[in-house]
Amino acid sequence: MINVEGITKLYPKESSRKRGKEAVDICGLKEISFRVNEGEVFGFLGPNGAGKTTMIRHLMGFIKPDAGFAQIKGLDCWQNSREVKSLVSYLPGEMNFLEQMSGLEFLKLMSGMHGDRPIYQQRRDVLIERLELNLKQPIKKMSKGMKQKLGIIYALMLDSEVLILDEPTSGLDPLMQKVFIDLVLEEKFQGKTIFISSHMFPEVERTCDRVGIIRDGKLATVEGIQALRQAQQRTFEITVDDEGQVQLLRECGLAIVAVDGTSLTIEIQGDLNPLLSGLAQVNVKAFAQKTTELEEAFMHFYEGRNISEQGIISDNV
Ligand SMILES: Nc1ncnc2c1ncn2[C@@H]1O[C@H](COP(=O)(O)OP(=O)(O)O)[C@@H](O)[C@H]1O
Ligand SMILES: [Mg+2]
Structure with missing residues (x-):
């Protein structure tokens, strides 16, 4: 369902630019390749600044890769970004809402932009209840956690076959994190393909089938959740x-x-x-x-192993 091959994105280094020197390119992402199968929940795990959001921006067709390509359902994420966006529900890491609106007005507007199908309203109302969000107040009065819930409701109400969620539980309290995990598992049960980025292992452990670990823009490994549990x-x-x-x-x-x-x-x-x-x-x-x-x-996971040119880990004999 998702196919990423050799995605590379170079960013100029801030510190060199500030010092007035010629900008030196550093890597946002280096030759990232992986696939996510239909119906799979895939975790993209890495510390802050590793490149998770940059990868997701490629998947959503917001930025053009310097090399390589990403495809969703056979569509190139950059060249066919409009079609890709209509196929995918996306929860951004940082959300900019129309602050004057109430939560409900926002969801109605988004629903309208996606063709206003009756199922959106059904799903929306269930999600509002599950996540216990008061949608009457203007978004500008909402806390970070409440805005996060609003973003989750928006992403899940559309019933898309692919979900791309950037650090979805950030700002949620433990109780709501659990509700979120249940929602993801229910979506998975319905056959949705789900890509979740995170910097915390426990939340991906509960939901994901496979996990890619990214460090400094490089994909260190893609492993089944069982192998990672053992390595932790x-x-x-x-x-x-x-x-x-x-x-x-x-x-x-x-x-x-x-x-x-x-x-x-x-x-x-x-x-x-x-x-x-x-x-x-x-x-x-x-x-x-x-x-x-x-x-x-995960230190033990890398010990005694080599990361080859293709980013594939092999045992060091
Ligand atoms: N537009 C940009 N210009 C310059 N550098 C960027 C830009 N976007 C991201 N980066 C850099 O790329 C790296 C990865 O960032 P990001 O993908 O946001 O990390 P993550 O989401 O894993 O925390 C960071 O070092 C960040 O500073
Ligand atoms: Mg991020």
Whole structure:
């Protein structure tokens, strides 16, 4: 459904321009290639500034690639951008609304621009209820989270076969993030093809079949969600009763990376069972999972592997 081949986009480096020197081109995106199958939920995961929004702008035909091409349903995203836009529902990372309007007026206007089919109104009303949004007030009085909800309602009400969502849960509280995940899963169940960008693993883990990881404009890997789950490294901070119990945990073969009295730092990759069976033998006084940066969480995934010219990862023999 989505086919991206060798997309490259160079941007002039800001810092060199400011210093009055000749602009040096740096990469926004470098030779990005991937495919998203019909009915698949594909996560595009990477830290801030990695190139996620730039990739999405290519998919929506807002910018022209310096090299390579992107296609949706066989249509070139740049050359056939009008057709592509009518095929796709898009949630931008940053939204500019007509601030004087109320939420409802905005949705009615957008509905009209897309042919005002009765199903839009049905879907809209269900979404308004699910996301608990008050649409009567003017958009300018809405908080960031409320505007995000409005954008989600707009994107989902159109019932498009392809959804492109740029960091869709940003600004949503945990309860609404969960509602959003349910909505995505329901759309997937209906056979929609969904592309979601994110800098957080947990939300893509719940929804995506496959994930592409992008760093510094390069696609480091495309993997099934199961493989990524296995590769993810998690760090736990645990306090036990006494030093005898610390010793017991040492003997369990866990990767204990630091000990401070009766507090330990343990790293786990993939399966949590070894940790849980170790902890069953001691008295746990405190237990916390340390939040890790995306890069750190997947460091193991890159170790001992090569990224080839095509961006395909192969095992390093
Ligand atoms: N219009 C632009 N002009 C210059 N540099 C840009 C432009 N758009 C994006 N960039 C640069 O490209 C990189 C990727 O940006 P972006 O795609 O917005 O990242 P992400 O969405 O992953 O946070 C950043 O270094 C950003 O500064
Ligand atoms: Mg972005």
